[in-house]
Amino acid sequence: MKKVTVSGKTVDEAVETALAQLNTTKDRVQLTVIEEPQKGFLGLIGSKPALVEVLLKPDPVEESLAFLNDIISKMDIEVEIKQSTNRDGHVFELTGEKIGVLIGKRGQTLDSLQYLVNLVANKHSEGYIRITLDAENYRARRKEALEQLATRIGQKAIKTRKEVILEPMNALERKIIHVTLQDMKGIKTYSEGVEPNRRIVVAPK
Template sequence: MKKITVSGKTVDEAVKSAIAQLKTTRERVSIQVLEEPQKGFLGLIGTKPAVVEVEIKPDAAEEAIKFLQDVTANMGVTIEVEQRETKDGILFDLKGAGLGVLIGKRGQTLDSLQYLVNLVANRYSEQYLRIVLDAENYRDRRKESLEQLAKRLGNKAVRTRKEVILEPMNALERKIIHTALQDIKGVKTYSEGVEPNRRIVVAPAKM
């Protein structure tokens, strides 16, 4: 984190000077006025400048990446993180060897890491951030698998005229199931239970 102390004829002048030196914008800094400017006798003798302390605010995504790398290092896995914006938020694509350890059974470890990373990121952000973790293209593979599962269970619900209850899933995976079946005639879906054990029920539309 960069922090500098700067003086100027006015507070605004001192702040602008500090921002220029830090090569950032006003939105990215926190400002503390250490001394207000003071005029001397007749406005000429003993004039004191304004003094401000300007600090670059922590970047939420950067802090989240640092946290993630520390946690994975303690798990014995060294990673690099490729970050990019998506329609769903920010994607952290993990790169490295031994990523299977970080994915875990049915992505449970990856989901737990994602939960913690979001907690850390949102400590440093004034607006809500949504970060999705991925490794070895797991999210796309899981999405395809869930879509196939949804269609099989939708057909089963229609054929047997009975509800089918799925295992607990996170919100993103539940959305995939709901979306996959929303246009299928004769099937309805709804969620029941409380996190982290909330699950989807696939049922015939008319029972």
């Protein structure tokens, strides 16, 4: 964390000087007034300036990005990370030659990294921050595959009049299955089991 101690004729003047030194804004700092300004005899002799301590708060997204870069560098993988935002929050898009290593089987490595990155971000944030990790559009491709799977399983449950139990999935993937099948007539879906082995059951009504 960066911290500066600055004096000025007034508290506001000292704060403005500190913000300029830190190249930031007031909402990004923690301010402590060490000494209020004091007027001396006849307004001159013995006067004391204001003294403030200004601490730059860590940026949650920057901290999480630094954490992710550190992990990837230790894995000896060269990856480019592009940062963007959408309606759900922040997105870190990863690209590179060995990107499959970071995705892992059914995205498990990517999900684990995403979980850790969000832990770091929210450790430094006063409000909840959501960061999504994606790798060469894996999330969209996985969503499409799950929607196709859900449709096939739904049709199978209707045809055979038997329930179908899917493999364990994380909460986000289960939601995709539920949403895809919610309007399909003749079936119902529900989840059973305990994380990380919680899975969806598609059953005829």
